[in-house]
Amino acid sequence: MGDLLSHLIDRYRLARPYRRIAEKVFSGERLSFQEGVALYQCPDVSFLGALANYVRERLHGDYAYFNRNFHIEPTNICVFDCAFCAFARRPGQEGAWEYTLEEIEQIVRRYAEAPVTEVHIVGGVHPKRGVEYYGEMLRRIKAIRPDLHIKAFTAVEIAVMAARSRMSIREALQYLRACGLDSLPGGGAEIFHPEVRAQICDSKATAEQWLHIHRTAHELGIPSNCTMLYGHLEAYEHRVDHLERLRALQDETGGFQAFIPLKFKRENNRMSHLREVPMLEDLKNYAVCRLYLDNMPHLKAYWPMIGRQTAQLSLSFGVDDVDGTIDDTTRIYAMAGGEEHPAMSTAELIGLIRGAGRIPVERDSLYRVRRIYNEHPPTEPIDLPMLA
Ligand code: SF4
Secondary structure, eight states: OHHHHHHHHHHHTOOHHHHHHHHHHHHTOOOOHHHHHHHHHOSOHHHHHHHHHHHHHHHHTTEEEEEEEEEEOOBOBOSOOOTTOSSOBOTTSTTOOBOOHHHHHHHHHTTSSSOOOEEEEOOOOOSSOOHHHHHHHHHHHHHHOTTOEEEEOOHHHHHHHHHHTTOOHHHHHHHHHHHTOOBBOOTTOSOOSHHHHHHHOTTSOOHHHHHHHHHHHHHTTOOEEEEEEESSSOOHHHHHHHHHHHHHHHHHHOOEEEEEEEEOOOTTSTTTTSOOOOHHHHHHHHHHHHHHOTTOSEEBOOHHHHOHHHHHHHTTTTOOEEEEEETTOOOTTGGGTSOSSOOOOHHHHHHHHHHTTOEEEEEOTTOOEEEEOOSSSOSSOOSOOOOO
16 A cells, blocks of 8 residues: 555655645545545546545455346426426427336336346426325336336435325335335435526425435435536536535435436537536546545446446546446436437446456345356356347
């Protein structure tokens, strides 16, 4: 450790504040708010990468995780109108959809024999559907695939469905869990700071509500993920404020499994006048998040949003997870300019990870290892079967 730290200090000719940050990272000391901002201001992305990679390898060695999953987006009809959103539609508007429960069942039946382990369910905040409706959806999915892990509903969806059903957040989560909910995804967090939140999503769940819902889930033993939408109107201070609040909740509950930075995409939304940040900013952001969130087990790069090459590079900037196969089942990022038909076979995901010099590890939704692909070449067939 000492050698590596000395090498970093020599190699990067570190100014005193960055030298102090490097020393703290190497000794496992927590970074302050000001140090978080200083890291974002650091012009040397390779230094940030080296430091974040040190932490990543301390936690996970060369392992890089993925799973086999698919998405269901039950509706894109939404009562809100977030400025960055390309996905939402009003009832009756062109491009709107709302699946019936029977259509949801049909989607799940397509995967009845497929070796997927997780379904990820998020969608618009529908004006009429309450907790009972979504509970029935979960029950029907479990009836078809009892073994499937259901990761479903952002805190924003839960806030509205609970209010519609006149339930407290705790009651709603308990009800959904009894119907089959296994974990929560991390969406809806965007940027917590009210200066930014007021401009990009002023009417939906506040930061305090989002954090309350995840805290309650953790208290009930429901794990969750967390996210940050970056690269739009926010300043570095807003990002660090966001990370600070997540770090504090994780100290309290330990219920977050992974943090997923989500890049702002500019197509087909009310913020199309903004430029998207360049890839170097993506890599810097991954590195700073890895360094600041010292209590977060996993840092995930969501490849349909940033692209395969950036996802591959991110594995050297603190990231240890590249999400899953997805099988062309999400439209959220495609509608905003992300990958048009996001799907990777298991072989492709393994190739992506190996191409970055890491060891692919197939995990389940709770990060339990299913298989380590450390043989060359793999000895078993690894592609998902073709789906009708
Ligand atoms: S981001 Fe979510 S809550 Fe906001 S408009 Fe889009 S679908 Fe609705």
